[in-house]
Amino acid sequence: MPCGDLLIRRIGRLVPMTGPPIADAALVARAGRVAWIGLERELPAAVGEMPSVDAGGAAVIPGFVDAHTHLVWAGSRRTEFEARLTGVPYDGGGIATTVAATRQASTEELIELTRERAAAALATGTTTLEIKTGYGLTVEAELRLLDAINAVAADVPQRVEATYLGAHAVPPGRDRAGYVAEVISTLPAARALGARWCDVFCDRGAFTVAEARQILTAAAAQGLGGRLHADQIERLGAVPLAAELGCASADHLDRIDEEGAAALARSGTVAVLVPTATLTMRTQDWHQARTLQAAGATIALATDCNPGTSWTESMPYVVQLACLALGMSVEEALRGATLHGARALRRADLGHLGVGAVADAAVLAAEHEVDLVAHLGAAAVRDVVIGGVVVSGSRPAQDPSPDQSSSASSASTST
Numbered sequence: 564m565p566c567g568d569l570l571i572r573r574i575g576r577l578v579p580m581t582g583p584p585i586a587d588a589a590l591v592a593r594a595g596r597v598a599w600i601g602l603e604r605e606l607p608a609a610v611g612e613m614p615s616v617d618a619g620g621a622a623v624i625p626g627f628v629d630a631h632t633h634l635v636w637a638g639s640r641r642t643e644f645e646a647r648l649t650g651v652p653y654d655g656g657g658i659a660t661t662v663a664a665t666r667q668a669s670t671e672e673l674i675e676l677t678r679e680r681a682a683a684a685l686a687t688g689t690t691t692l693e694i695k696t697g698y699g700l701t702v703e704a705e706l707r708l709l710d711a712i713n714a715v716a717a718d719v720p721q722r723v724e725a726t727y728l729g730a731h732a733v734p735p736g737r738d739r740a741g742y743v744a745e746v747i748s749t750l751p752a753a754r755a756l757g758a759r760w761c762d763v764f765c766d767r768g769a770f771t772v773a774e775a776r777q778i779l780t781a782a783a784a785q786g787l788g789g790r791l792h793a794d795q796i797e798r799l800g801a802v803p804l805a806a807e808l809g810c811a812s813a814d815h816l817d818r819i820d821e822e823g824a825a826a827l828a829r830s831g832t833v834a835v836l837v838p839t840a841t842l843t844m845r846t847q848d849w850h851q852a853r854t855l856q857a858a859g860a861t862i863a864l865a866t867d868c869n870p871g872t873s874w875t876e877s878m879p880y881v882v883q884l885a886c887l888a889l890g891m892s893v894e895e896a897l898r899g900a901t902l903h904g905a906r907a908l909r910r911a912d913l914g915h916l917g918v919g920a921v922a923d924a925a926v927l928a929a930e931h932e933v934d935l936v937a938h939l940g941a942a943a944v945r946d947v948v949i950g951g952v953v954v955s956g957s958r959p960a961q962d963p964s965p966d967q968s969s970s971a972s973s974a975s976t977s978t
């Protein structure tokens with residue numbers, strides 16, 4: 564995990580998420596954490612020499628926290644995708660196609676495919692990734708996916724949180740009760756392999772509310788936090804369950820109603836919306852954010868990156884859809900993609916650039932964060948900083964020039 568000292572200079576607009584945006588700003592990171600933010604002309608002289616990056620007047624926001632991905636898979640779902648274009652609805656049945664292809668792939672192939680997706684996410688500003696298993700669906704195959712997630716986590720700069728989603732589908736040919744028992748019996752091994760979360764796809768054609776309750780209760784006893792795929796296809800009662808069990812998040816929520824939204828608001832369970840999945844499912848139902856906002860629920864945004872319903876690694880694209888289709892404001896959408904994504908992972912140190920936070924940031928390819936939404940399909944992010952280290956971008960990794968880094972000690976530096 565990168566961890567360094569860094570000065571980001573000449574920030575046209577710093578959007579810390581913990582307070583109002585700051586114009587003509589600078590940010591100082593020390594040992595991977597935000598040590599100072601403010602007007603560049605007030606930069607403390609005591610900052611001294613450190614590596615620096617020149618934002619050149621661009622906007623800087625916290626790195627994106629993508630709190631819902633299914634990043635580990637092999638194979639394609641293009642036949643299903645084309646069928647959807649002719650009006651065939653999504654019913655979760657395609658998961659079996661991906662399970663078959665994923666079981667056939669070698670662990671090395673899975674690691675490479677996942678690493679490539681994490682790299683694509685990094686290029687679009689994602690600094691934290693939650694990654695679910697769920698395309699193995701046997702004890703060995705699921706644990707192998709956790710091995711792959713661990714290998715990727717060790718190799719990419721992003722922070723990774725692993726989620727065990729053995730309860731993604733009842734594998735073809737398996738009896739339901741037997742498979743639920745198997746998922747539960749796998750929890751200790753999943754925990755031992757570093758999984759922090761357990762998720763269940765609780766929906767028509769997947770797992771029932773009673774099964775989800777059984778699995779998530781057992782998961783909690785093993786120290787795994789709960790998350791729930793809820794109300795994606797049908798409103799079965801998954802949302803009240805997530806609220807009752809105190810899950811960290813309830814995700815998808817395409818069918819959320821006022822009662823469910825109120826339950827999430829009361830329990831503090833973060834509502835994770837995945838508008839690219841809504842788009843790909845072609846249901847054209849975009850009421851979710853409005854319903855949740857009216858109830859006062861906390862909304863996060865995530866990619867749901869997966870081969871069947873949401874093939875994207877791009878949080879900027881998710882934010883664009885959140886504004887243009889879900890009707891969120893730019894501020895709400897960016898907060899959802901950063902601060903509230905972190906909240907969905909119960910991480911108070913991520914998703915903002917307040918002093919003390921982990922110094923994960925994206926230097927936008929624009930002078931204002933609204934342009935990230937308005938400029939559709941553009942490369943939205945120029946440089947990515949993780950733990951105070953520039954890890955990706957169009958510029959030299961760090962600015963070695965002594966006259967520029969010494970400007971860190973000059974209070975008179977200005978744009």
Ligand code: NIG
Pocket residue numbers: 633655657658661764792795840867869870871872873
């Ligand atoms: O989040 N809804 C369940 N799981 C995934 C899709 C899985 C698939 O179709 O491969 C989702 O949309």
Ligand code: FE
Pocket residue numbers: 631633792867869
């Ligand atoms: Fe999902």
